[in-house]
Amino acid sequence: MTVTTLPTFADVESAARQIAGAAHRTPVAASRTVNRRTGAEIFFKCENLQRGGAFKFRGAYNALSRLSPEERRRGVVTYSSGNHAQAIALAGQVLDIPRVIVMPSDAPAVKRVATEGYGGEVVLYDRDREDREAIGRRLAQERGLTLIPPYDHPHIIAGQGTSARELIEEAGALDFLFVPCGGGGLLSGSALAARALAPSCRVIGVEPAAGDDAARSFRTRTLQTVHNPATVADGARTPSLGSLTLPLVLEHVSDMTTVDDRALLRTMFYLWERLKLVVEPTGALGAAAALEGTTPIRGARVGVILSGGNVDLSRVAQWLESV
Secondary structure, rough: OOOOOOHHHHHHHHHHHHHHHOOOOOOOOOOOHHHHHHHHHHEEEEHHHHHHHOOOOHHHHHHOOOHHHHHHHHHHEEEEHHHHHHHHHHHHHEEEEEEEEEOOOOOOOHHHHHHHHHOOEEEOHHHHHOOHHHHHHHHHHHHHHEEEEOOOOOHHHHHHHHHHHHHHHHHHHOOOEEEEOOOHHHHHHHHHHHHHOOOOOOEEEEEEHHHHHHHHHHHHHHOOOOOOOOOOOHHOOOOOOOHEEEEEEHHOOEEEEEOOOOHHHHHHHHHHHOOOOOOOHHHHHHHHHOOOOOOOOOHHHHEEEEOOOOOOOHHHHHHHHOO
């Protein structure tokens, strides 16, 4: 499969076999309190409990484990604000592959420390003045590294889709599936899985209101961009969907919606307090859309992917004041 080929559900199935025994099969949580509040039956897929603290390990391991011996020897490079960085660093550690990660200088400290702790070589850049993709391409050329982008890669997309695959296998057919969206890797992969396993399921992508490029792309059916949006959902501050994720979103996703930062933080703290699930702001995007009523779900069976749990604890006091 070349990098220009759109992945299919067969690739999600292949990824599930590839990552078995390496990635966690994360639990599915439910809450009578949440069900009473929404009038729906909600199933939370806890990717905050995945290795590396987020769903990203699925795609990272799927992509790195398929490299040739020569590619493994030379190593890989990627760019990420945090969770993909950690996932590539950890997957590379497991597979003994050198890895270089281009991270913004203002990335959450918890994510940078974890990336370095997994043995990744971190290269910092200024997201206001520098282009992370250009830096990644330059490093790949100079050092002979294989570039593994955070979402616009067929093995990444297929790996991320295994999360929704597991959720539907365990919970059964769903009426709705709410999925956080940054660059669209998780959303694309999840939509592939849902279309195959629960064809009537409406897949809803959820973005922060300040970074609504995917929602605008969905509405106009042309690629829209955003520059460095100011949102607490740091994992969704991507500039746009990718050349692979855009057509997959347009074909398989039913709708896009957004939530503002106050609603996002309110939901995050609710999950902490009532479900005892430590979820980061980006990880709570899908839950916020379901719980805040952006889409009518009363009487429905609803899946929600909690995409990550790497919380920057130094910001919690500030967040509490803002809600």
